[in-house]
């Protein structure tokens with residue numbers, strides 16, 4: 162059996178102007194400190210350690226959300242991710 166893990170994490174990143182922040186999803190377990198990566202929605206993002214305020218203010222990227230939901234649905238996992246709730250519940 163092949164289990165394809167589709168893990169992702171969310172991180173607030175600045176756009177090119179540096180003024181607007183959006184919370185994008187990225188592939189992987191967690192941010193490992195890399196300076197840049199491509200988000201799930203295909204945007205090259207410069208990454209930096211977000212502050213509490215960034216987390217609070219950055220709106221979640223709708224494209225990333227849509228894509229992840231689509232993926233999860235396609236994988237037969239109807240849960241719209243992200244709640245971090247328990248797995249294997251009845």
Ligand SMILES: [Zn+2]
Nearest residue numbers: 185202222225
């Ligand atoms: Zn995105």
